[in-house]
Amino acid sequence: MVMNPDGKISADQRISTFQDLRVYQCACALDDIIFQETKKWPKEEKFALIDQIRRSSRSIGANLAESWAKRRYPSHFVSKLSDADGELQETEHWLGRAHSYGYLAGDDLTELMIRCQSIGRQIGRMMQSPNSFC
Numbered sequence: 001m002v003m004n005p006d007g008k009i010s011a012d013q014r015i016s017t018f019q020d021l022r023v024y025q026c027a028c029a030l031d032d033i034i035f036q037e038t039k040k041w042p043k044e045e046k047f048a049l050i051d052q053i054r055r056s057s058r059s060i061g062a063n064l065a066e067s068w069a070k071r072r073y074p075s076h077f078v079s080k081l082s083d084a085d086g087e088l089q090e091t092e093h094w095l096g097r098a099h100s101y102g103y104l105a106g107d108d109l110t111e112l113m114i115r116c117q118s119i120g121r122q123i124g125r126m127m128q129s130p131n132s133f134c
Contacts, residue, residue, distance in 0.1 A: 015133075017068070018064060018065040018067075018068035018069075021064060021068065022122065023064060023119060023122035023123060023126065024061055024064045024065065024068075026115065026118060026119050026122065027057075027060040027061040027064055027084070027088075027119055028061050029115070030057060030060070030091075030112070030115050030116065030119065031057045031058050031060065031061060033112065033115070034053055034054065034057045034091070034095075034112070035054060035057075037104065037108065037112075038050045038053060038054060040103075041098070041103045042103070045103070049094060049097065049098060049101070049103075052090075052094055053091060053094035053095070053098065056087045056088075056090040056091045056094060057087075057091045059083075059084075059087040060084050060087045060088050060091065060119065061084075063080050063081070063083040063084035063087060064080075064081070064084050064123075066080045066083075067079075067080030067081045067083075067084065067126075068133075071130075071133050071134045072134065073134070074130045074131060074134045077130050077133065077134055078127050078130050081123055081126055081127050081130075082127065084123055085120060085123045085124070085127075088116055088119055088120055088123065089120075091116060092113065092116050095109060095112050095113065095116070096109070
């Protein structure tokens with residue numbers, strides 16, 4: 001089943017792989033945007049801020065993929081979802097720092113934070129109803 005952005009599970013769509021999860025697709029889109037945005041940041045941040053935010057944003061989708069593999073065990077499934085949420089929170093932290101350093105415009109920060117909040121809500125709903133996926 002697929003969870004719609006409003007949090008409802010649609011029985012007419014079946015999930016066969018983690019790539020079918022809407023939250024995974026949203027996480028990958030966020031990762032892609034962050035990757036492109038960080039190409040514009042100062043080279044002196046390559047081994048600091050850029051590496052950190054790229055790692056955390058990539059880990060959101062990776063943890064969602066791992067959670068899918070562990071869905072036979074609800075507690076493991078929720079644990080990996082929690083890891084994905086932790087990486088999401090870290091990504092939000094780095095976005096805020098990038099904005100405060102002047103690398104990320106306010107409008108861009110707002111757009112990315114809205115995306116992060118949407119992903120967070122989707123992860124939260126999955127954690128609240130793991131049996132829908134397990």
